[in-house]
Amino acid sequence: xxxPARRESKASAGSVAASAPEQALAKLGLVRDIDxxxxxxxxxxxxxxxxxxxxxxxxxxxxxxxxxxxxxIQFRPRRQLVVKIADDSGDLVxxxxxxxxxxxxxLAVGRRVRARGEARGGFFGLEMIHPAFKVVTxxxxxxxxxxxxxxxxxxxxxxxxxxxxxxxxARADLDEHLPEGxxxxxxxxxxxxxDHLHEPAPGLEAAALEDRSDPAWQxxxxxxxxxxxxxQLLAQRERERQRAPSLAAVRGQLRDRLLATLPFKLTRAxxxxxxxxxxxxxRPVPMHRLLQGDVGSGKTxxxxxxxxxxxxxxxxxxxxxxxEILAEQHLKKLVGWLAPLGVTVxxxxxxxxxxxxxxxxxxVASGEAGLVVGTHxxxxxxxxxxxLGLAIIDEQHRFGVAQRLAxxxxxxxxxxxxxxxxxxxTGEGGKPASAAGSKLEAHLLMMSATPIPRTLxxxxxxxxxxxxIDELPPGRTPVVTKLFADTRRDEVIARIRDEAGRGxxxxxxxxxxxxxxxxxxxxATATHAELCEALPGRMIGLLHGRMPAAxxxxxxxxxxxxxxxxxxxxxxxxxxxxxxxxxxxxVEHAERFGLSQLHQLRGRVGRGTTASxxxxxxxxxxxxxxxxxxxxxxxTDDGFEISRRDLAIRGPGExxxxxxxxxxxxxxxxxxxxxxxxxxxxxxxERLLGDxxxxxxxxxxxxxxxxxxxxxx
Ligand code: ADP
Ligand code: MG
Numbered sequence: 001x002x003x004p005a006r007r008e009s010k011a012s013a014g015s016v017a018a019s020a021p022e023q024a025l026a027k028l029g030l031v032r033d034i035d036x037x038x039x040x041x042x043x044x045x046x047x048x049x050x051x052x053x054x055x056x057x058x059x060x061x062x063x064x065x066x067x068x069x070x071x072x073i074q075f076r077p078r079r080q081l082v083v084k085i086a087d088d089s090g091d092l093v094x095x096x097x098x099x100x101x102x103x104x105x106x107l108a109v110g111r112r113v114r115a116r117g118e119a120r121g122g123f124f125g126l127e128m129i130h131p132a133f134k135v136v137t138x139x140x141x142x143x144x145x146x147x148x149x150x151x152x153x154x155x156x157x158x159x160x161x162x163x164x165x166x167x168x169x170a171r172a173d174l175d176e177h178l179p180e181g182x183x184x185x186x187x188x189x190x191x192x193x194x195d196h197l198h199e200p201a202p203g204l205e206a207a208a209l210e211d212r213s214d215p216a217w218q219x220x221x222x223x224x225x226x227x228x229x230x231x232q233l234l235a236q237r238e239r240e241r242q243r244a245p246s247l248a249a250v251r252g253q254l255r256d257r258l259l260a261t262l263p264f265k266l267t268r269a270x271x272x273x274x275x276x277x278x279x280x281x282x283r284p285v286p287m288h289r290l291l292q293g294d295v296g297s298g299k300t301x302x303x304x305x306x307x308x309x310x311x312x313x314x315x316x317x318x319x320x321x322x323x324e325i326l327a328e329q330h331l332k333k334l335v336g337w338l339a340p341l342g343v344t345v346x347x348x349x350x351x352x353x354x355x356x357x358x359x360x361x362x363x364v365a366s367g368e369a370g371l372v373v374g375t376h377x378x379x380x381x382x383x384x385x386x387x388l389g390l391a392i393i394d395e396q397h398r399f400g401v402a403q404r405l406a407x408x409x410x411x412x413x414x415x416x417x418x419x420x421x422x423x424x425x426t427g428e429g430g431k432p433a434s435a436a437g438s439k440l441e442a443h444l445l446m447m448s449a450t451p452i453p454r455t456l457x458x459x460x461x462x463x464x465x466x467x468x469i470d471e472l473p474p475g476r477t478p479v480v481t482k483l484f485a486d487t488r489r490d491e492v493i494a495r496i497r498d499e500a501g502r503g504x505x506x507x508x509x510x511x512x513x514x515x516x517x518x519x520x521x522x523x524a525t526a527t528h529a530e531l532c533e534a535l536p537g538r539m540i541g542l543l544h545g546r547m548p549a550a551x552x553x554x555x556x557x558x559x560x561x562x563x564x565x566x567x568x569x570x571x572x573x574x575x576x577x578x579x580x581x582x583x584x585x586x587v588e589h590a591e592r593f594g595l596s597q598l599h600q601l602r603g604r605v606g607r608g609t610t611a612s613x614x615x616x617x618x619x620x621x622x623x624x625x626x627x628x629x630x631x632x633x634x635x636t637d638d639g640f641e642i643s644r645r646d647l648a649i650r651g652p653g654e655x656x657x658x659x660x661x662x663x664x665x666x667x668x669x670x671x672x673x674x675x676x677x678x679x680x681x682x683x684x685x686e687r688l689l690g691d692x693x694x695x696x697x698x699x700x701x702x703x704x705x706x707x708x709x710x711x712x713x
Contacts, residue, residue: 036168041148052089058121093127144202221669225681227703248282254312269471287443293469294639295603311370315389348374351549396446479606543569580608590616591626
């Protein structure tokens, strides 16, 4: 492949980016010619006109042209290059707080300069801070068309990027390769669309070019969505070809025995999703299912039933959770349920080292451990399963795509799984499911309390089957949500005292922007001290991410046991923690939390039958989005509605998080706004794969290059 834009960048030596333009380009994902061609302008600048200096008003952006009348380095209030230019109408000062010595030479007295920027009415008259400028002669023509401005980084100047994009575009293969009838009628070709957007025709207005409903944009969005849908369809077909152990046979009735020992009856929704999962597990094709259900809807027991089925059929099950606390809680629950039924459960976390860990690894590798519970440690290199049949990922949105892929691909310790002589691996129709040499994949069950709205699911997880628990276990009293200004802390503390007096427990959550942020930690410890003082005689616990695992576990178990009255914690408790006696959740600086996060936190209370309260403490002033989030919290406690609002507030990219999925790879289309195109792209993808697989492959390659597999995790 041609190295991108090497010649071009050399030609612009002296610019900021000249040191390592390839690297800077690669950082933007611009490696191949086609990547450059598909790098579209964010907006456009109008350099087609020059206005008289005295016609510029304060705050207005415009382009002027004048001759340098003065150029000097000034030292106060700080070092800066100050250049004065004049035209027939007046003069203007350009200020450069950062500049190269060469720039002072370029801007010598007598030079004619074209400058574009925002005018400011300064103390000494009109000025521009860091205008874009170029030295010209009276004959230098003005551009006739708008100038594109590309998404870039500080290392890469627009000039360098523009040249690289133009060169890449000239070299790239942009020929139409989609057969007739695939592209919706009325849209331009890819080449036409790109020409239109990169190199606007003279006279076009920026507003028209930036309007993404323009046919040129529609064509690009369609192409992008088509590539995504194609790659998902291929992944789906690929998976249909893969083999997985069929977990239909029931030897020891483990699943039914587990059901019989549960202290509650499954809700109808739980029964339904459990049946959906069972049907998948019985097939000799890997399951790829997302189990979603609101906080507290009872996903864990559904997972346990699936695990029981896998173990009963002679296979191992791995359950991975995003935090050690959550993993440990699952461990306790699952050991409680399954150990009495004779299942050996292994425990793998980052903090477990040495001999204990080796023992666990041996149990996993020998197959003695039917169930393996843990954190990311489960996907570490050294962990080998004898015969992994089912992988379960809890709170899947907290894991990166690569991690999810890794668990599914966990290789067996030995070749050729042999779960049980009484359980031949038969595929449908009695044929052996695993042809000689072909590897069996594990079934994959992902769980999430952040439901994905349908439109998003369709674009991003078209390839995923979804089961939804849409009902909470009976007897729950809804959590009352209250909003308090931080100035009313005392009232909140009085409320905690009351709760403690009645034997109930409180969570107090402090924000933690970054695990290592000392400031936030101070926040939590200060609150801890404050509560210790305000509530003498009560045990106040502290829990944060930087505590050693053993201390965390101790705090958690004291809280679960009811000894700790108030647990001051950073967001380590955000997901999954389950203590039924906790009835009050206080979130400090609630304005700093995301909406889904707040909902998750609120879900930590109201797990028993006691009426529970969630107090959101905030400090003014609130940003608009913070207001929108808090308002949503007050107005609804339905996880699906929360999720819709969250999506509306944040937009799909952020909603899912950059690492989360292919969302970040959708650059042009918006899965929500462009729903109609999504539907068209889906249909077109199915048709194209059937009619012309070669064209489908070329299309995926053009758009996704080597990134296709990331879309399908
Ligand atoms: P989540 O879906 O948020 O992971 P959990 O699985 O932690 O929820 O379940 C929340 C609580 O509800 C747990 O204490 C669990 O034992 C309990 N639970 C689950 N299913 C039922 C049910 N059908 N009836 C009563 N309680 C249930
Ligand atoms: Mg859970």
